[in-house]
Amino acid sequence: MEALFDDIVGRYDRVNTILSFGLDRAWRRTAARALGSPLGTLVLDLGCGTGALGLQLAATHRVVGVDVSHGMLTAAVSKATNPGRRMRLVRGTALRLPFRSGAFQGAVSAFLLRNLDDLPGAFDELARVVAPAGSVALLDITGPRHPVLRRAFDAYFGAAAPALGALTGSPNAYRYLVRSLAQLPAPEGVCAMLREAGFSDTRARGLTGGVVTLFTATRGPSRRT
Numbered sequence: 001m002e003a004l005f006d007d008i009v010g011r012y013d014r015v016n017t018i019l020s021f022g023l024d025r026a027w028r029r030t031a032a033r034a035l036g037s038p039l040g041t042l043v044l045d046l047g048c049g050t051g052a053l054g055l056q057l058a059a060t061h062r063v064v065g066v067d068v069s070h071g072m073l074t075a076a077v078s079k080a081t082n083p084g085r086r087m088r089l090v091r092g093t094a095l096r097l098p099f100r101s102g103a104f105q106g107a108v109s110a111f112l113l114r115n116l117d118d119l120p121g122a123f124d125e126l127a128r129v130v131a132p133a134g135s136v137a138l139l140d141i142t143g144p145r146h147p148v149l150r151r152a153f154d155a156y157f158g159a160a161a162p163a164l165g166a167l168t169g170s171p172n173a174y175r176y177l178v179r180s181l182a183q184l185p186a187p188e189g190v191c192a193m194l195r196e197a198g199f200s201d202t203r204a205r206g207l208t209g210g211v212v213t214l215f216t217a218t219r220g221p222s223r224r225t
């Protein structure tokens, strides 16, 4: 996984923007706005990549970004030292976070969930590091439910991602992208996992016809141990 993201890092932001017709920025903005954590509090950007989501929040919150990929974090460093939008960067995995319990008042992630092979385990860790009453806003590609839109979505990703892979010289990475789209459970399944981990008020909001879904939840008073 680290090697895969290390391999595409130089082109990552640009290819994202091309693949999503520029919508990825608007989706992240929606996720940042949906986070209910009070201004100035400490929040986590899980799977921060090059820092695109965390840096939006850094204008209003103290942000720590965590990612497994050294390459992605290196790319985030130059942006994360910008005065007024500072973000601390830490290398680590969402499956075993290098932070104390209850350290954060909130957490966000964008396009990470489908890469995790143990989503319940990652949500347990998230519930551990987010303090009770803290909020989370997690964004990922889910694909539209409407059958016609779904066929168009599948055809688009089936053709566009491999073509970009060939053009950028990273065919494996973009083949993986298409495979990973099938890995995330349906939105109600993701909400059920969040509740099992100790979150309440779970909501799944489809954006752009359900191409991506924004999951929001509040950390309950107790969590699964």
Ligand SMILES: C[S@@+](CC[C@H](N)C(=O)[O-])C[C@H]1O[C@@H](n2cnc3c(N)ncnc32)[C@H](O)[C@@H]1O
Pocket (backbone or CB within 6 Å): 001, 002, 005, 028, 046, 047, 048, 049, 050, 051, 052, 053, 066, 067, 068, 069, 072, 092, 093, 094, 095, 109, 110, 111, 112, 115, 116
């Ligand atoms: C598709 S990128 C998204 C990056 C960024 N959040 C964004 O909005 O552009 C997924 C990121 O998750 C990271 N990642 C994958 N598995 C991870 C894990 N187990 N723990 C932490 N980060 C992980 C990858 O290295 C990569 O940077």
